[in-house]
Amino acid sequence: MALRNCRNVKVLDITPVGETQRPGEFFELRLERPDWDAWKPGQFVMIRPVDWPMDILWGRPFSICSGDSRSVTLFVQKVGRGTARLAELKKGDTVALWGPLGNSFAVEPDTPTLMLAGGIGIAPFRGYVEQHSHPENLKLFFAHRMPLGCYPHEGIAAVADVECMAEEKPEDLQAIIARMGELVNEYRDGLILCCGPTPFMKTAQRFALEAGARLYVSLENRMACGVGACLGCVCKDGEGHHVQVCTKGPIFRADNVEL
Amino acid sequence: MEVSDLKVSFGGLSMSNPVMTASGTFGFGLEFAPYGDLSRLGGIVAKGISMKPREGNPMPRIAETPCGMLNAIGIQNPGVEAFVKQALPALKRQDVAVVANLYACDAEEFGELAGILSTEDGVAALEVNVSCPNVKEGGAAFGQDPAQIAKVTEAVKKRAGGKPVMLKLSPNVADIATCARAAVEGGADILSLINTLIGMGVDIRNRRPRLANVVGGLSGPAIKPVALRCVHQVCQAVDVPVIGIGGIASAEDALEFIMVGAHAVQVGTANFLRPDFAFTLAEDMAQLLTELCVERLEDFRGSLQLPL
Ligand SMILES: Cc1cc2nc3c(=O)[nH]c(=O)nc-3n(C[C@H](O)[C@H](O)[C@H](O)COP(=O)(O)OP(=O)(O)OC[C@H]3O[C@@H](n4cnc5c(N)ncnc54)[C@H](O)[C@@H]3O)c2cc1C
Ligand SMILES: Cc1cc2nc3c(=O)[nH]c(=O)nc-3n(C[C@H](O)[C@H](O)[C@H](O)COP(=O)(O)O)c2cc1C
Ligand code: FES
Numbered sequence: 001m002a003l004r005n006c007r008n009v010k011v012l013d014i015t016p017v018g019e020t021q022r023p024g025e026f027f028e029l030r031l032e033r034p035d036w037d038a039w040k041p042g043q044f045v046m047i048r049p050v051d052w053p054m055d056i057l058w059g060r061p062f063s064i065c066s067g068d069s070r071s072v073t074l075f076v077q078k079v080g081r082g083t084a085r086l087a088e089l090k091k092g093d094t095v096a097l098w099g100p101l102g103n104s105f106a107v108e109p110d111t112p113t114l115m116l117a118g119g120i121g122i123a124p125f126r127g128y129v130e131q132h133s134h135p136e137n138l139k140l141f142f143a144h145r146m147p148l149g150c151y152p153h154e155g156i157a158a159v160a161d162v163e164c165m166a167e168e169k170p171e172d173l174q175a176i177i178a179r180m181g182e183l184v185n186e187y188r189d190g191l192i193l194c195c196g197p198t199p200f201m202k203t204a205q206r207f208a209l210e211a212g213a214r215l216y217v218s219l220e221n222r223m224a225c226g227v228g229a230c231l232g233c234v235c236k237d238g239e240g241h242h243v244q245v246c247t248k249g250p251i252f253r254a255d256n257v258e259l
Numbered sequence: 260m261e262v263s264d265l266k267v268s269f270g271g272l273s274m275s276n277p278v279m280t281a282s283g284t285f286g287f288g289l290e291f292a293p294y295g296d297l298s299r300l301g302g303i304v305a306k307g308i309s310m311k312p313r314e315g316n317p318m319p320r321i322a323e324t325p326c327g328m329l330n331a332i333g334i335q336n337p338g339v340e341a342f343v344k345q346a347l348p349a350l351k352r353q354d355v356a357v358v359a360n361l362y363a364c365d366a367e368e369f370g371e372l373a374g375i376l377s378t379e380d381g382v383a384a385l386e387v388n389v390s391c392p393n394v395k396e397g398g399a400a401f402g403q404d405p406a407q408i409a410k411v412t413e414a415v416k417k418r419a420g421g422k423p424v425m426l427k428l429s430p431n432v433a434d435i436a437t438c439a440r441a442a443v444e445g446g447a448d449i450l451s452l453i454n455t456l457i458g459m460g461v462d463i464r465n466r467r468p469r470l471a472n473v474v475g476g477l478s479g480p481a482i483k484p485v486a487l488r489c490v491h492q493v494c495q496a497v498d499v500p501v502i503g504i505g506g507i508a509s510a511e512d513a514l515e516f517i518m519v520g521a522h523a524v525q526v527g528t529a530n531f532l533r534p535d536f537a538f539t540l541a542e543d544m545a546q547l548l549t550e551l552c553v554e555r556l557e558d559f560r561g562s563l564q565l566p567l
Contacts, residue, residue: 003293004293005293005294006534006535008295015533028517042537045344048532054326054479054508055325055326056323057327057328057479057480057531057532058323058328058531058532059531059532059533072532094355096532096533097447098294098533098534098535100271104325152365162429201479203395222319222321224321224328224531225290225530225531225534226534227286227290227291227293227534228328229286229290229291229334229530230284230321231283231315232321232332233317233321234335235321240314241314242314242315242335243401247290
């Protein structure tokens with residue numbers, strides 16, 4: 001068993017999830033679990049199918065959405081070249097997987113904890129809820145553009161308090177922002193975790209700084225190596241120094257990162 | 260053929276096999292320790308270090324391109340002092356040759372860096388990166404001016420305390436053989452090549468360059484033919500040993516460079532295909548040489564048959 005490693009693993013299954021204008025936009029990818037000791041919610045893996053030709057060089061990072069002793073589940077939205085090609089994977093295909101990578105979300109079982117998820121940023125929270133010993137202390141606020149059925153939110157709703165808001169019309173955005181502000185205020189003495197598009201996280205950061213709330217954000221910078229070597233994924237920390245999102249993050253305290 | 264038959268020794272550098280990892284693509288080496296045994300590598304070239312810490316360039320700094328990538332990291336590094344105090348002691352415990360990669364913007368500073376590293380017994384050799392734009396001399400990179408190459412090599416060699424000096428050549432020149440001769444005149448023990456090709460990427464949707472620095476270095480399989488041509492030309496032009504770099508992503512690629520005359524190779528961008536990539540390359544090379552009925556690496560080196 002190892003803390004982390006790189007292994008060839010098989011695709012156990014790949015399942016389309018939900019329906020949007022673009023067929024197969026969301027899918028769940030279940031992979032064999034490598035010989036790791038453990039993983040923590042908020043950590044991620046890099047994957048690259050072994051028979052990808054050289055035209056796509058880098059692996060792609062995905063949050064560990066869920067997992068058990070034999071499998072690791074990733075939840076993927078097709079947004080470009082790499083994810084489109086991942087969508088073509090078949091059961092039994094072999095994928096190079098390295099991980100578990102990065103730091104993890106703070107877990108404080110007895111602290112009221114608010115999770116702010118925007119779109120596919122919901123993925124790491126399924127694992128968070130699964131591993132939490134007191135899910136009654138958890139609340140998820142989920143802002144989404146695609147139909148709810150596209151996201152892995154049901155597993156969360158089964159055990160924690162979930163509030164969803166769809167962004168369908170332009171005016172919805174204002175309502176989402178206003179509600180986020182209220183919730184951040186409500187949880188100012190608790191713990192707040194956020195994962196989503198950068199503008200979403202920036203808004204949460206602004207509210208948290210104003211309210212003096214303790215907020216952690218999970219960054220999704222573009223990555224090449226995932227192991228801290230290439231320095232292509234850096235962000236600026238609170239002192240203005242470039243730090244690797246893949247090894248020093250992906251989770252940062254909102255008062256110690258420039259978004 | 261066994262991996263143990265792949266031992267190489269040239270220009271004052273001895274390694275258990277000819278596979279090295281290229282500067283800037285393998286951190287200080289320990290980042291890759293979870294993924295393989297570092298002693299399976301012949302050598303590690305550490306990421307570029309400068310006298311003072313550098314924050315590097317603004318983001319975005321990397322972009323994927325067909326069969327390659329662009330980077331403009333800007334030599335982000337903690338400075339030579341942190342390298343000596345923090346990275347080296349940990350690296351020394353690994354049974355692998357560690358090469359320091361020096362970055363400076365004038366000959367004196369290169370000399371100073373060499374002086375500091377010359378007394379570090381954990382450093383097997385010094386590799387000199389001449390890609391800094393030379394502001395004092397009109398803005399072209401050192402690496403584009405043979406006279407500057409000779410001057411910088413000399414400055415490093417003088418203070419290297421007997422450590423082998425490798426000059427890393429840029430392909431962004433009119434005649435790489437002239438640059439190679441200049442480095443040899445300056446006293447280089449080994450030449451390593453190539454560094455990245457200058458490239459650019461743009462996004463027609465947001466009408467922005469893909470790198471904040473606008474231009475960056477192209478690397479990966481896309482540049483292999485250029486690298487091979489450069490190594491071939493340099494091997495024909497000079498007698499000092501050469502290390503081939505550029506787009507190596509398989510044992511066959513590595514052997515192509517050896518066949519045109521290289522003594523060793525460095526693997527760069529291919530480390531991003533998967534973090535354990537470099538660890539098995541020497542074994543794969545040994546196996547491929549066996550298939551080719553080659554008994555000794557020396558017999559294969561430079562065995563390219565040119566048309567008469
Ligand atoms: C730690 C971490 C965890 C992640 N977890 C998940 C997850 O659980 N599920 C999931 O679906 N995705 C996740 N992502 C994002 C996922 O890695 C990217 O969507 C994927 O790499 C895109 O690859 P592609 O080749 O399809 O897109 P590309 O062709 O590379 O890009 C497609 C489009 O997205 C834009 N884009 C892509 N990445 C970025 C970026 N980082 N910053 C700005 N613009 C960008 C591009 O400009 C382009 O318009 C995660 C990323 C990180 C770093
Ligand atoms: C992200 C990145 C960072 C690099 N940093 C350095 C560096 O600090 N010093 C240096 O001499 N070369 C640097 N290089 C160049 C490589 O060492 C190598 O010469 C080049 O990438 C070509 O080899 P490849 O095609 O195998 O990557 C860097 C390359 C990449 C991709
Ligand atoms: S992805 Fe290479 S340093 Fe983070």
